[in-house]
Amino acid sequence: MKLKEIVEGKVKIFIPDPNEYLVNGKFDPAWAPVFYNPKMIFNRDLSVIVVSVVKPKIIVDALSATGVRGIRYYIESWKSEELILNDKNPEAIKLIQLNLKYNNIEEAKVYNRDANSLLYEIKADYVDIDPFGSPAPFILSSISSIIRNGIAAFTATDLSPLEGSSKLSCRRKYDAINFKLSSSKEIGIRILIGKIIREAAILEKTVYPLFSFYADYYYRLFLKVDKGAKKADKNIINNLKYFGECPRCGYQQFLQDNCKTLCPKCGTEMIIVGPLYSGPLIDSEFIRLLIEAHEKFTYISTFDRVKKLLNLISNESKYTSVYYKLDKLASKLKIPKLPSIANVLECLGQASRTHFDPKGIKTDKEYEEIIKCLKS
Numbered sequence: 001m002k003l004k005e006i007v008e009g010k011v012k013i014f015i016p017d018p019n020e021y022l023v024n025g026k027f028d029p030a031w032a033p034v035f036y037n038p039k040m041i042f043n044r045d046l047s048v049i050v051v052s053v054v055k056p057k058i059i060v061d062a063l064s065a066t067g068v069r070g071i072r073y074y075i076e077s078w079k080s081e082e083l084i085l086n087d088k089n090p091e092a093i094k095l096i097q098l099n100l101k102y103n104n105i106e107e108a109k110v111y112n113r114d115a116n117s118l119l120y121e122i123k124a125d126y127v128d129i130d131p132f133g134s135p136a137p138f139i140l141s142s143i144s145s146i147i148r149n150g151i152a153a154f155t156a157t158d159l160s161p162l163e164g165s166s167k168l169s170c171r172r173k174y175d176a177i178n179f180k181l182s183s184s185k186e187i188g189i190r191i192l193i194g195k196i197i198r199e200a201a202i203l204e205k206t207v208y209p210l211f212s213f214y215a216d217y218y219y220r221l222f223l224k225v226d227k228g229a230k231k232a233d234k235n236i237i238n239n240l241k242y243f244g245e246c247p248r249c250g251y252q253q254f255l256q257d258n259c260k261t262l263c264p265k266c267g268t269e270m271i272i273v274g275p276l277y278s279g280p281l282i283d284s285e286f287i288r289l290l291i292e293a294h295e296k297f298t299y300i301s302t303f304d305r306v307k308k309l310l311n312l313i314s315n316e317s318k319y320t321s322v323y324y325k326l327d328k329l330a331s332k333l334k335i336p337k338l339p340s341i342a343n344v345l346e347c348l349g350q351a352s353r354t355h356f357d358p359k360g361i362k363t364d365k366e367y368e369e370i371i372k373c374l375k376s
């Protein structure tokens with residue numbers, strides 16, 4: 001393999017030289033013998049900050065590829081007692097070993113295993129699942145390996161099923177009924193969390209989101225894992241719901257089940273998706289700690305973008321409702337001129353922009369008040 005040295009964060013690593021794997025003059029990270037995607041630096045930068053706050057004893061980077069993620073955690077976030085890097089691709093293992101040596105890390109354990117079989121054998125308090133596409137095949141094994149109060153970190157790049165474009169794929173992978181709705185960017189992350197809650201419950205465990213977000217073309221979740229059948233039951237009963245949107249007037253609400261429901265505002269049959277998680281997506285104390293920790297990471301190339309996202313998420317987390325997409329709402333209601341988002345926010349008083357959508361707002365105010373502000 002022809003290699004190229006790059007710098008990401010504070011580490012220097014070798015990756016497959018993109019120029020050696022061009023097809024018709026173009027390059028896709030999936031065409032190289034080992035996967036490295038510079039578009040995921042934002043994801044890794046944020047994860048480095050999370051790990052610096054959590055300070056886990058045992059870090060498992062279960063799908064390591066070049067090892068960049070785990071190596072960055074160890075060098076930039078926190079020297080954990082154990083660092084485990086794993087990949088089923090033997091070429092990746094050679095690169096991980098080279099990159100560990102290059103960064104003077106002698107103490108890491110490297111496995112060339114199927115992640116699922118490895119995860120069923122080990123215990124850890126931080127497990128990172130950063131797969132190609134869906135994390136669904138790794139949910140049960142990763143939750144099984146995580147001890148009480150440990151953290152499960154998941155990336156999902158398969159937005160098409162989660163956002164309701166590939167309905168059958170959503171049924172297959174996430175066991176949820178899905179349609180494209182106005183707020184599908186948030187619905188998708190809630191369907192994913194809902195699936196993880198149900199899988200964790202099989203093991204008499206449950207999960208609570210500490211920090212979860214949407215960026216570029218993926219979701220990223222950091223979930224706290226807890227143990228106990230009663231806690232698992234309680235989370236399911238309180239937080240696993242369905243969600244309905246009225247195709248005519250845009251009214252939306254969480255629902256207890258997926259029975260035919262008429263919109264309480266205009267009587268039209270609602271489009272229902274789910275099951276999905278209806279609780280908070282963010283732990284406000286955790287986001288405060290992330291905002292504080294971020295100040296120390298002045299060297300990361302995404303410093304300003306991270307700051308903007310953390311502040312926006314901190315604001316929107318004050319509101320428990322799913323965001324309303326104002327342009328869609330205005331077009332459903334045939335409101336000819338959409339006022340600026342800033343004006344709507346001012347009119348509502350208690351409301352926030354959302355990182356999910358530049359045309360979206362979050363508020364706990366009644367639907368009628370939102371419409372009044374849209375029309376004013």
Ligand code: SAM
Nearest residue numbers: 035063064065069087088089114115130131132
């Ligand atoms: N985490 C890496 C990063 O931040 O650069 C990227 C990981 S890449 C998206 C996914 C990796 O998972 C690939 O290197 C692939 O070989 C590995 N992989 C896929 N299925 C696996 C499995 N069942 N067990 C172990 N590794 C697997």
